[in-house]
Amino acid sequence: MGYDCIIIGGGAAGLAAAVFLGQAAAKRRVSPSVLLLEKGQRVGKKLLATGNGTCNLSNIFATEKDYHGDKNLVISALKALTIEDTLAFFHTIGVDTAVREDGKVYPHSEQAGAVLDSLRLEAEALGVTIRCQQTVDKLTPCKVGWQVWVEGTPYTARQVLVAVGGAAAPALGGSADGYRLLTDLGCKKTPLFPSIVQLRTATDYVRAVKGIRVDGRISLRLDGKELATRTGEILFTDYGLSGPAVMGLSRYAADWERQKKGNLTAHLDLLPDWDKDSLCARIAQRGKLRGRTLEDLLTGLLHKRVGQTVLRVAEVLPLTRPTDTLTAQECERVATVIKNWSLAVTGTQGFGGAQVTAGGIDGAEIDPATMRLRRHEGLYAVGEVLNVDGDCGGFNLQFAWSSAYVAARAIAANW
Numbered sequence: 001m002g003y004d005c006i007i008i009g010g011g012a013a014g015l016a017a018a019v020f021l022g023q024a025a026a027k028r029r030v031s032p033s034v035l036l037l038e039k040g041q042r043v044g045k046k047l048l049a050t051g052n053g054t055c056n057l058s059n060i061f062a063t064e065k066d067y068h069g070d071k072n073l074v075i076s077a078l079k080a081l082t083i084e085d086t087l088a089f090f091h092t093i094g095v096d097t098a099v100r101e102d103g104k105v106y107p108h109s110e111q112a113g114a115v116l117d118s119l120r121l122e123a124e125a126l127g128v129t130i131r132c133q134q135t136v137d138k139l140t141p142c143k144v145g146w147q148v149w150v151e152g153t154p155y156t157a158r159q160v161l162v163a164v165g166g167a168a169a170p171a172l173g174g175s176a177d178g179y180r181l182l183t184d185l186g187c188k189k190t191p192l193f194p195s196i197v198q199l200r201t202a203t204d205y206v207r208a209v210k211g212i213r214v215d216g217r218i219s220l221r222l223d224g225k226e227l228a229t230r231t232g233e234i235l236f237t238d239y240g241l242s243g244p245a246v247m248g249l250s251r252y253a254a255d256w257e258r259q260k261k262g263n264l265t266a267h268l269d270l271l272p273d274w275d276k277d278s279l280c281a282r283i284a285q286r287g288k289l290r291g292r293t294l295e296d297l298l299t300g301l302l303h304k305r306v307g308q309t310v311l312r313v314a315e316v317l318p319l320t321r322p323t324d325t326l327t328a329q330e331c332e333r334v335a336t337v338i339k340n341w342s343l344a345v346t347g348t349q350g351f352g353g354a355q356v357t358a359g360g361i362d363g364a365e366i367d368p369a370t371m372r373l374r375r376h377e378g379l380y381a382v383g384e385v386l387n388v389d390g391d392c393g394g395f396n397l398q399f400a401w402s403s404a405y406v407a408a409r410a411i412a413a414n415w
Contacts, residue, residue: 003033005411006148006157008136009178010038012047013383013400014163015119019093020408022126025415031127032415035155037134037148039173044116046165046172050397055112058086058401059394061103066395068251069190069387070363073371077402080409086401090115093122104394136164139181145378159378159411163404166357166384167192174351178385179361185376188362190387193258194354195251196396201240201266201343208309209236214302217269218245220252220345223262227252231272239349241266248392250348251358257347264345270302270310270338280335287326295319297326302338313337356396360387370410371403378414380407 005021007014018036025032036043050056059066060083067074081089087097087105095118096108107114124130137149145158164178176192183189218241219229228249235243246266256264271279286297294316298307308319314333316326351357361381365373373379382403390396 002144002156002158003035004157004415005032005034005159005161006146006155007034007036007161007163008148008181009163009165009383010036010040010043010130010132011163011165011173011383011400012044012050012397013165013404014038014161015043015047015116015123016401017161017163017382017404017408018123018128018130019119019126020405021412022123022128024408024412026126028412028415030415032412034128035157036123036128036130037136037150037155038130038132039135041132043120043130043132046169046174047116048112049169049172050112051106053112054106054110055115056104056106056394056397057090057097057115058083058105058398059103060099060105062390062395062398066393067388067390067399068195068358069360069389070366071388072368073363073366073386073388073403074399076368077371077399077406081402081405083398085405086398089401090118093118102393136181138184139379141376159414160380161407161411162379162381162385163383164385166360167351168194168197168354168357168384170352174357182361182365182373182381182385185373185379187365187373187375190359190362191258192357192359193254194348194351195254195356195358195389196247196392197250197254197354198237198242198349199240199246199250199253199266199345200347200349201345203238203240205309205313206236206240206343207238208312209303209305210238212236212303212306213243214270214306216245217272218249219267219269220249221265221267222252222256234268240346241343244392247355251389251391253345254348254354254358256345266343266345268341268343270306270341274339276335276339279338280331283331283334284326284328287323287331289323292323293319294321294323294326297323298334310334310337310341313341355392356389357384358389360385363387369406371407372410380411382407
């Protein structure tokens with residue numbers, strides 16, 4: 001049987017495209033045959049994990065500045081399906097949304113499953129056929145359009161939309177195999193590396209505070225030059241650093257890891273609301289508290305274990321010393337570590353820990369107005385498989401929805 005369109009991939013972009021195609025068909029009062037093929041046992045597995053299961057599905061402040069890679073694709077996509085359009089779209093399929101102060105958009109229920117179910121049910125109600133456990137091996141052009149090969153058996157379609165996702169999060173279905181479908185057809189791909197990922201650092205002191213979260217500031221410096229800074233939650237782990245602030249600038253570390261040029265360091269400010277002089281004075285005051293030893297010098301200012309680790313990094317020891325033995329020079333050293341705790345970065349947790357893939361099919365291969373492969377009629381690509389990745393905060397899902405809309409609009413125009 002031949003289809004009017006086959007969508008490869010049942011993630012966010014693929015499911016959204018299926019709904020957009022179904023809505024376009026209903027509006028035009030036509031009945032095209034649309035088939036969605038998903039390699040996993042069910043669609044949307046990665047979508048379920050988004051936002052730790054709450055699904056940060058967009059950000060009302062999203063602009064092209066929040067993205068990396070081929071920004072022409074981003075500009076075209078966000079113009080075609082704006083943030084307002086996106087929220088209206090989800091409202092039409094039963095997902096009411098809530099916007100937080102930082103611009104992040106969530107389903108009102110804060111359940112990623114609600115977003116997934118709404119997309120899937122809407123696609124099926126609009127006549128889209130969904131088949132899981134269908135791994136696509138290759139694409140070949142034919143007289144009527146394209147043959148989509150699944151384990152040696154071809155499906156035929158007039159048009160094909162590739163929405164296979166990226167290499168990030170293999171436990172949730174991520175794989176680099178999808179890129180091969182397009183590179184085998186001559187399409188160029190930029191280097192792949194993980195983004196929104198945890199950092200590996202020197203662990204001499206970090207392991208002592210693993211599991212503790214602090215609200216602070218982190219900056220990355222390459223050979224002393226600052227690359228990026230983020231403020232927010234920082235989580236100490238047995239391998240290094242995690243948390244929203246860390247993940248927010250991890251792309252720079254992953255790109256450095258790929259190139260292996262220069263020395264990368266992470267700098268933590270554990271009390272960003274304090275200036276160093278005021279902090280130093282306060283530490284000196286705390287040193288005068290009666291009946292205290294150094295192990296409790298910072299207790300009440302920092303988490304107790306973090307405070308003790310700061311003293312070890314500053315080499316203000318032993319912790320059994322009375323606080324009234326603290327010198328002015330030692331106060332200075334402690335304040336310096338609190339405001340600028342330097343850690344050597346050794347790498348990232350790789351694609352296994354990443355939320356997003358940086359790099360992908362080169363934007364020069366894609367027509368931004370349609371998401372069609374320039375060198376191939378009837379073949380489109382959207383979402384994470386492209387050389388576009390957004391910052392942490394709902395931006396990547398927004399590109400998935402918007403790029404899917406652009407492609408679906410172009411595909412439906414040929415019916």
